Amino acid sequence: MQPSKLLGYLPPDLTHDVTHLILRTYPVKVLIGTLTRLTGALPYRLRLLNRVIDSPIGIGAGIDKDGLLISLMSRLPIGFHIVGSVTLKPRRGNPKPRMRRYPGLDAMVNAMGLPSRGVDFLKGILNNECVRWPRSKLLGVSVAGFSETEFKLLLDSLTPYMDCVDFIEINVSSPTYGGSWTEPHRLNELLNSLKGYDKLVIKLPLLSSINDEVKLIKLIINHNPFGLTIANTLSIKADLPMGYGGLSGKPLLGIVINLIKLTRRIGYGGLIIGLGGFMRGIDIIKGIKAEADLIGLVTGFAMEGPLVVYRIINELRRLQPG
Template sequence: MNLRTLINKLPPEATYETSHLLLRLPILPRLLKALGPRRPVPARLNHKTIDGPIGIGAGIDKDGLLMDLAAAMPVGFHVVGSITPSPREGNPRPRFLKYPELGAMINAMGLPSRGAGAALRIVKSKCPSWPNSKLLIVSAAGFTVEEVVRTARAASAIKCVDYVELNVSSPTYRGLWLEGDGLRRLLGEAERLDKPALIKVPLLRNIDAERRLISELAASGLGLTIANTLPITAPLPRGYGGLSGAPINELVVSLIRIARRVGHRGLIIGTGGFLDGASVMAGLRAGADLVGIVTAFAMEGPAAVYRITAELRRYVGKPNVSSPP
């Protein structure tokens, strides 16, 4: 039985919390560095070479405690968050389910975080050792424009933060950001941040509404992270959750293609069911600049990063993956 099979046989909540504790141990980044050199597959973004087209998407490192680990891995970017202005416990447990045979998860974490004060202090403390060859992204969440903007502004004032991702698409909001003019007001505020912003695009059950939303967001000129999880009913205490992993991949790749087709020229991070090198390449070829992995990391831990990086090596020199500089 390999490690992945063993981990996936244990209760999901227990493995998530135990593995998070293990991943935070300072020995792990040191071990990974010592095991090196594991050469990343370099990627180019805005004339800068970064440590690969893949990175860790929002939800794995809620409070910045895994930044040392991310710094040691062959990833081109790392997302911290989502962070809310005040600390949040999140939903009652259990709050996620794993379906390894489907390469899928359903989660209803409920945006737990230590809150902007504590989490951004952690991020700031790790800036001096954050590598120049990786982008650092902070995901800001909240239930009002003011809440999201408060965290986004505080994050964008931190020197080593390259982008601020605005999470308007968590299933926890239950569609809140799609009502009224909140999203439009937030887009206006996003343009005034000190650092460039990315909007985390929701997956909607109505494909026409999704196309309209992508066109509207593309017109804003802000970066896009396509996409968040697909809200579905689930046997969890809240009765719903967000589906992630392989089942949403085809839809996510199509939405990336649509965003480029409607003329979006800004940064696109594809996130949703990118579980291996071939799917990452499909995302890049559809028009994503970078690809985030979340479910793959939640199921396999750092091994997912090394496996996908090794698989990507086959494509080096082909369109979308740089040759070593």
């Protein structure tokens, strides 16, 4: 039986913590480095930010909240990695259990509650890892603030790292905020207050009303951000102590692809990172055809671990040989 399947029998929160510990060990990093060398040249190398990037496929926020997996990610055949979401001060997040898996649906629901060791811890990690992070991969940091001041303090503390960090993702869309940042007036004020900062990628929420979603996309695009991540999880009622959670995985794919197309049709020409249910080679092709620049995996990685990346690359090779 595959180790990833064996872990599937454990409670999801325990599986998550155990997998994280295993992935941080030296033998796993060596194994991943070897697998990547054996994989050979990747399909779809691309040019972004004036350099050649290994792949449009990468890892979205939530897998590596504190940067402890940066070293592992540098050895994977991916083109980008988003650390976080990181908060200003350490937070424990919600009590466990705080996630559920629905393997039959290729879906998960989580109510992590933005646990983070805090930005000072991440700065310590970046001090060590930045020198080793490859130029052929983008590094993003997702920040989560509970006020305008918190967002600004987070951005100020990361400013000295902007040689190594390629973009900062502004998380205004986690279900944990209870919708407070998706209120248009409040979001507009936040984005106004962040005008002086460079390389901001705004992470879009998934709302239950299409009209509200389109209004929010237009509002964000008016601020002409460097990039957009489309999208975060969809807040739903859930069989978890919190009573709600963010739905991720396959059920989001169609919505996300249509939102990417719509955003391009509205005329947005900046960077788009597609996130939501991308789990197979064919999904990646659909995301690129919808004109996303980069496609992230989160639930796929949470369910299969790093091997998901090699599986998807093999599927892409079979779909588009040569």
